[in-house]
Amino acid sequence: MNGNKRRLLILLFACLFCAAGILAVTLESDAGADVKQHIILHLQLPMITTAALVGAVLCVSAGSLQIVLRNPLADPGLIGISSGASLVAAVLLLLPGLSVAVPFQYLLPLGCFIGALISTFIIYRIASRLQGAAMAVILAGITISTLAGAAIAWLYMFSDAQSLRNLTFWLMGNLYQTDWHVLAISGPVMLGSIVFQLRQAKALNWLYGGDVAAAAAGTSPQQLSVHCLLAAAIGVGAAVAVAGSIAFLGLLVPHLLRLTIGFDNRRVLPAAALSGALVLLIVALLTELTASVTFPVSMLTATVGGPLMLYALYRGQYRL
Template sequence: MSSPASKWTLGALGIVLLLCFSALLASVWWQADTTAETRWYILVNLQLPLAITATVVGAALCVSGAALQVVLRNPLADPGIIGIASGASLMAALVLILMPEWMVSTLHYSMPLACFAGALLSTAVIYRLSTRLRGLNTAVILAGIAITTLTSAVMGWLYLFADAQSMRNLTFWVMGSLHQADGWILLWSAPLIAGSCVLIISKGKTLNYLYNGELTARSAGIDPTHESKVVLIACALAVGAAVAIAGSIAFLGLLVPHYVRLLMGFDNRLVLPASAFCGAVLLLLVALFSDLLPYASLPVSMVTASLGGPLLLYALLKGQFK
């Protein structure tokens, strides 16, 4: 991490991130048929929240995925695959469908809290299974599939009791959308995500010891159980807040850290921030591409799944996940 090459790599990724962020904001000025006042309104009220959402959500999912793969000792660990995002999505669905009208004004802080509670509950189940079934990586993935299946079933039942507008909102939430967040929700969620990501990245050296096994960590004076719990809670907070503002987004937290490690090695002091930068850049590019389409707003999870599915199959065929 202290090598000049590492610093240059992170610096280049930071510059790319700023360029993508600026390009998304500047896209409003490509609309020739609008006045200056309208463009300024779109910039402040639509494009800026969109750019912030893409940045923090991409960073949260990818840095959480990178950390989970170390803590759970499983290269397939991902907030979506192991059920963390599903638990958060279920709580979002409960809030959207069952919340009474007189509580709608509290949505900007009740939604992040509910999603965090769902993500934390799923994380606790996965962590308990991973500690009791240590060495059985497949069991953790199967447990995540079971949690995802269960939450999907509950959400299917919720559809039966939802009105048309709630069903539409829930569908977009499940498919992922960067256009859902407004300034109030971002005011609560973005600082939670940023703080969680900073905390996870600060644990890079600790995760290096955990990556080499509990004995190595204990010999370095690190309590593996305590540090794992801290990282998992931070991941649950980041993923819960990300789901609260963008819904469920597939594959991003799995594939970005995987390819970052292939390109940059296994030093988590480099992998964690690089994963955060790359995830933010990818979602900014998805948002920019969707913004350039004249009559459609693409569901983010559809785009990431379309890109991530073939990449995952390619990685599996190459034997990169072991």
Template sequence: MLIVSALLLLFNGLSAPFTDPIDQQILLKLRLPLVLTACLVGSALALSSANLQVLLHNPLADPGIIGITSGASLCAAVFLLLGGQLAPNIVQYVLPLCCFVGAILSTALIYGVARKLVNNHSAVILAGIAISTIGGAIVAWLHFFSDAQSMRNLTFWLMGSLHQADWPILMFAIPLLLPLIVYLASQGRALNWYYFGHNSAQLAGLDVHRFHRKMLLLCALSVGAAVSMAGSIAFVGLLVPHLLRNFFGYDNRFILPASALLGACLLLWVELVSSWVIGISLPVSMLTATLGGPVFLYSIARMTRGAK
């Protein structure tokens, strides 16, 4: 399914046998980076959320809800406001770096505040929500004081786009994201031990505290890299793992790699819907929320019926 979706998006609207130089340029310089960006970003967001939901023992754990995305967006907003007058080629490459740094800093702040408060999983969620709210308020103030062009750039960034990454960005992102995705997808057995509690995990030989810190950092790195490539994309991380667990159970040895594949497919489908049905490139978050919201409600209703 992933391969079919990627091929449809790659060759949509191009004439076979691709001997036209214009079609070749479209394929190599536009479509292929788009497909790679969708696969990497969708996999990273869904896989990070699948890990976070187990690490924090909360099905609502999501990079957007616990504040990682907000930190990245806040750094992007500050840069666009203060450095928006720089040359476009400089903005294109400095902006992803700012997002990446913001995601890491927000994760460190959330984890530090949680340890000071209670040092439990609920504290991480609560600290993330608080920091996310503060970040949203600061972004709103930046909107208020920004000029029209900076506001337009910031709004477009916050709504997400798969068309921002090109080959130079992908050359940095692929060596970082691909090993992270493979590693996070391979942690199903350890997460199964962790899921049954600290005592069971320690009996299985897992260093719980070290594992928890390491996985939080790796999830933050994945989300930071994904947001730096495509901006803020809503609902992918929350929807995909929840949907898979609802239909296929809680074995993380299956859920983690399946989340990576379904997250990649979801963003490919969103881009296909945008190009086929609407005919223009819309912000990704608009489509993921529109398509994902009803599916998420159906999943919750199905889970509720199953519980009865």
């Protein structure tokens, strides 16, 4: 077994260990057997599934976007994919009376998913008019993110304190706002996005040599870029819909992996999926161990990831 396969197995077993730890916290509680069973089946297992899928799709999408856009700053949050979802969430959470509606727990994920797709469609149309230039995608995404942020700021000014608290908590990421009914729809979407992008790993390697080299290898660079962009948008839209906006995770993980295991996307993307799942499972485990405090996911990922990113950049020169 070579070193790369060994690393992937270590990441996989680490994910399973964290998942088992989350379940063990419940089993060691003083609750009755029926209560424990209900907590595990209807709270813990959906949370574990959400953490694994969301972490995996965010990191895989960021890893592929950084290649197709030729920019190490490419990230689902930075290029605007999450902005549409956040704006729709703000509207739904801040409208008076809507948050107490019975189907709201299903209306919010659906609205966020539609918002993410709309923002992606706008980015794609603008980039198409500019002949699919990678910089056009990034600039369009930054512009949409800025506009969405401005709209959310205006909504803040006309909302009550409780609605503002709900929105702030959602925008910082939360693994507890989903259930099996939501995952039955969003889970296959995220899993399909992950599988599709993993299957493009070899073709993504050809883009390192430029469009001419990729075309000579038998692939269409523009078609590959569009397919990866759409797959990332769909997967990230589903992730944001069930877990809110999670910062810095997609930007951090692929960078660290390329600095440690190289630039072959056939190794980087699977490792990114497992690493992203592991990070969010660790966040979930920490939250379970400190039951009196529910940590916003973005607060932990940014607090821990920022210093790690600076250290990685200090230790080695990074470039695509």
